[in-house]
Amino acid sequence: DAGITQSPRHKVTETGTPVTLRCHQTENHRYMYWYRQDPGHGLRLIHYSYGVKDTDKGEVSDGYSVSRSKTEDFLLTLESATSSQTSVYFCAISESGGNQPQHFGDGTRLSIL
């Protein structure tokens, strides 16, 4: 299995609070991705990174920000969580661009009450 660790695995928080999810990889892959998974929608890309300090938006980026200060860590932040951001969040990595094999972590289940 690809060396991807997501933390926390579960979190319950209240509307309006900030939340940060962490993805840590041991594969030294250049690309990292954050997806959210919701029933009926499959996986949707939130943000991705193509190197340290290099990030860009995906299709559902509103309300989310990301940071990548080291190759191995990619953080997803919800500045002020809303109930619509209740979801399962997955991190993925790939050696090169988006049309290359991506490998996923086991996800973070986030509930916003």
Added chain:
Amino acid sequence: GENVEQHPSTLSVQEGDSAVIKCTYSDSASNYFPWYKQELGKGPQLIIDIRSNVGEKKDQRIAVTLNKTAKHFSLHITETQPEDSAVYFCAASMGTGFQKLVFGTGTRLLVSP
């Protein structure tokens, strides 16, 4: 728009039967088509992928076929086993510049003994 349609949403088969899941994509420039298997509480696991210069690829009991003209691709699982029960996702690479993966909405496969 960029989308991938996946059918059926649920599929029930008897152990030993074959299962087929179909996807269509919108972008004729798509060139990479992975399939993922997701078990309960886990992240998606890459099981097979195909590129646009290949029409078919096999790996033991699983195979993927691609019809670029019709813009559809399919996953075939032969001699199904109960451990094949999971949710399966197709995806296609899309976009100008950076190609991202766009996922189908998933197929829940249930293999009964």
